Amino acid sequence: MAKLSALGLSDWLVKQCRQLGISRATPVQENCMPAILQGRDCMGCAKTGSGKTAAFVLPVLQKLSEDPYGIFCLVLTPTRELAYQIAEQFRVLGKPLGLRDCIIVGGMDMVTQALELSRKPHVVVATPGRLADHIRSSNTFSMKQIQFLILDEADRLLEQGCTDFTKDLEVILQVLPAKRQTLLFSATLTDTLQELKSIALNKPFFWESKSETRTVEELDQRYILTPEKVKDAYLVHLIQTFTDEHDDWSIIIFTNTCKNCQILTMMLRAFNFPTISLHSMMKQKQRFANLAKFKSSVYKILIATDVAARGLDIPTVQVVINHNTPGLPKIYIHRVGRTARAGRNGVSITLVTQYDIHLVHSIEEHTQTKLKEYPVEEEEVLQILTQVNVTRRECEIKLESTDFDEKKEINKRKQLILEGKDPDLEAKRKAELEKIRSQKKKFKEKIQENIQKQKNAQLKKKLMKKKYIKKKKQLKGFV
Ligand SMILES: Nc1ncnc2c1ncn2[C@@H]1O[C@H](COP(=O)(O)OP(=O)(O)OP(=O)(O)O)[C@@H](O)[C@H]1O
Numbered sequence: 001m002a003k004l005s006a007l008g009l010s011d012w013l014v015k016q017c018r019q020l021g022i023s024r025a026t027p028v029q030e031n032c033m034p035a036i037l038q039g040r041d042c043m044g045c046a047k048t049g050s051g052k053t054a055a056f057v058l059p060v061l062q063k064l065s066e067d068p069y070g071i072f073c074l075v076l077t078p079t080r081e082l083a084y085q086i087a088e089q090f091r092v093l094g095k096p097l098g099l100r101d102c103i104i105v106g107g108m109d110m111v112t113q114a115l116e117l118s119r120k121p122h123v124v125v126a127t128p129g130r131l132a133d134h135i136r137s138s139n140t141f142s143m144k145q146i147q148f149l150i151l152d153e154a155d156r157l158l159e160q161g162c163t164d165f166t167k168d169l170e171v172i173l174q175v176l177p178a179k180r181q182t183l184l185f186s187a188t189l190t191d192t193l194q195e196l197k198s199i200a201l202n203k204p205f206f207w208e209s210k211s212e213t214r215t216v217e218e219l220d221q222r223y224i225l226t227p228e229k230v231k232d233a234y235l236v237h238l239i240q241t242f243t244d245e246h247d248d249w250s251i252i253i254f255t256n257t258c259k260n261c262q263i264l265t266m267m268l269r270a271f272n273f274p275t276i277s278l279h280s281m282m283k284q285k286q287r288f289a290n291l292a293k294f295k296s297s298v299y300k301i302l303i304a305t306d307v308a309a310r311g312l313d314i315p316t317v318q319v320v321i322n323h324n325t326p327g328l329p330k331i332y333i334h335r336v337g338r339t340a341r342a343g344r345n346g347v348s349i350t351l352v353t354q355y356d357i358h359l360v361h362s363i364e365e366h367t368q369t370k371l372k373e374y375p376v377e378e379e380e381v382l383q384i385l386t387q388v389n390v391t392r393r394e395c396e397i398k399l400e401s402t403d404f405d406e407k408k409e410i411n412k413r414k415q416l417i418l419e420g421k422d423p424d425l426e427a428k429r430k431a432e433l434e435k436i437r438s439q440k441k442k443f444k445e446k447i448q449e450n451i452q453k454q455k456n457a458q459l460k461k462k463l464m465k466k467k468y469i470k471k472k473k474q475l476k477g478f479v
Helices: 011-019 027-037 052-066 082-093 110-118 128-137 154-160 167-172 190-197 229-244 258-268 284-295 330-338 354-367 378-400 404-418 421-478
Strands: 044-045 073-076 101-104 125-128 148-151 181-186 203-209 219-225 250-254 274-276 301-304 317-324 346-352
Touching: 011 052, 011 082, 027 044, 027 052, 027 203, 044 052, 044 190, 044 354, 052 073, 052 082, 052 181, 073 128, 073 167, 082 101, 082 110, 082 125, 082 284, 101 110, 101 128, 101 354, 110 128, 110 317, 125 128, 148 154, 154 167, 154 181, 154 190, 219 229, 229 258, 229 346, 229 378, 258 274, 258 301, 258 378, 274 284, 284 301, 317 330, 330 346, 330 354
Parallel strands: 044 181, 044 203, 073 125, 073 148, 101 125, 148 181, 219 346, 250 301, 250 317, 274 301, 317 346
Antiparallel strands: none
8 A cells, every 4th residue: 555645745745644543545545546637537436444535535635625615615425424424524624724615404493504605615525405495595605616517426426216306416516616636436336337427528547446346355245044033033033142242333224215214223222233224214403313323332233224324434343234125236335334444353244135135146147246144043943933023013003093194194295395206296196006006917917817727727627638539538448
């Protein structure tokens, strides 16, 4: 690994890095930073926990120190928690500059944010939706002079997942100068390379870590094959084992829905495990508070949806458990990347049902890594099975008595209104689609049924014929 000073960084920055325990550059830093310092656009693809954030923060700070003004740099990132984490890196490394940053994310007060933007901070770190709202509704700030546009988790910002950022990105790109440096980073850039190239227009410098595998060597990747109904018992058993065997440990458990996240949190708490949750149906202040409690080890277990899958850097996390097998290898890579960061060791355990085996094959093919079975004393799991399932059911009933589902419905309606859609019309359209789908399904089933009936009839006919011929032969022989 190269010394930071050899890469063209100023002494003050090298000193600042040293104070944070960073003395040598990681490969993504060693390769991307000189190109950025030369003024080139850059696309960096390196494994999780490999120091991509500092790879863009350090050159931006160096350039900012040479010509300080606001707004100098805009960083876009898909989640609010990640925006705070990136802003913190800028703040800590840029302390000697007296750096002023501003975080623009949803769920926080818009008026305060507008005021901060009008004060021309050096660096703005934002999630696309809220920044686009400010651009649409206010003319008290300008981004016409920015020198750097950075897309962290760039592939996520461009894909049309459950949160689609593309429209907001269009709004933002319209107010940015064409002459700027654009930097794109992620652990999974390659699938969206073409779209990304249309954003980083100036023949970007592209660097990808050369490695056969797409996950880090320090990560021990395991799976447990389990029937759906025994999953929670395995989960409780695993956590109990980790609690018994380790003093200083933290676990992130990923699950697929906000509701499941809530139920699992209640269930693990019923077993007295220090558990806290993070999902998009929580109020933003609660999200930040919960993450802070987990980071400071007040709570050792975080149950989260994929809102926590990307970017979060919590060094104490030694174990990641996938309560559901991720449907996409990309999501798996980011989830398990919350452990084994910056050269540390870590374990990931994926709970796999018989219906998920093809997903595991796809993950293995994509990551070029074979998942190994995690050994478990099945007897011990079966011993707690009934107790765990009863507790889960109790938690489900408790949650049903709250307004959780209602809140979800209200959130959905709010989202549709924000997207300019009529929630009632959408509900009608959905119901109609569902009706058509169910009619199609019924029709298909009917056809299948008829085909089967025909087949059965043919078979019966054949058998009858066989029987008849046999009987005829017997009769002939008799005569
Ligand atoms: N040169 C370095 N030497 C030692 N530690 C470093 C260095 N650069 C960064 N780090 C530390 O490594 C950790 C991971 O860095 P970072 O969060 O930037 O990873 P990343 O590549 O962005 O991961 P992800 O893809 O998950 O977002 C951080 O705690 C950071 O402080």
